Amino acid sequence: MNNSASKYKIWIYLLASGGLVLVSLLSYEFFYRYPIWNLRAFRVSSDSMCPTVCKDERVFVQMLYGQPYSPKRGDVIAFLYGENRVVLIKRVVGLAGDTISSGSNGAILVNGQPWLAPPVCGRPVLEPDQKLSPAAYPDFQETRVSPGQLFVIGDNLYHSLDSRMEQFGPVTPDTVIGLAAMIYWSPGSARIGCPVS
Secondary structure, three states, X not given: OHHHHHXXXXXXXXXXXXXXXXXXXXXXXXXXXOOHHHEEEEEOOOOOOOOOOOOOOEEEEEEOOOXXXXXXXXXXXXXXXXXXXXXXXXXXXXXXOOEEEEOHHHOEEEOOEEOOOOOOOOOOOOOHHHOOOOOOOOOOOOEEOOOOOEXXXXXXXXXXXXXXXXXXXXXXXXXXXXXXXXXXXXOOHHXXXXXXX
16 A cells, blocks of 8 residues: 555656746746746846846846837836847946936936935845945036936946946947846845836
């Protein structure tokens, strides 16, 4: 009787394992080869957008696939950057005609008003040496955003290379490939399913 029960359990484990492999393969096809519903999966490789999206979290990006991007202040965009066309994720804070300047304690002023990031979903996972701090951050020159340009920042203001730096500069809408939509995996399970806004 015990021997028969053991064989039954082994078959259940084998079928379950086969099912997991099949689901994994189908997920790969779904999200990477055939991004139905215009979603594509990306792994975040830095903490520049933390606490909104932190290092090693995975996000779905709603891809534009050649459609023109209509910028809105506050959008979290995925765009191609540099000669290597690396995909970066940043937040749009300045549109054409806006004036962006430094405020006190590293704050950012948009048309003279402090920029306030939206509330964060879930509890972000931060390494001890990466916690946000009001450490001194170099001021940047006041910038008036030119037509056809976007001023982007990382929500981790003290640990982000973005439009505040001359060597990074503004982003153009034609480099935007999509809008970050949702965290689908995170080391902190409370973040799974969080919308990116």
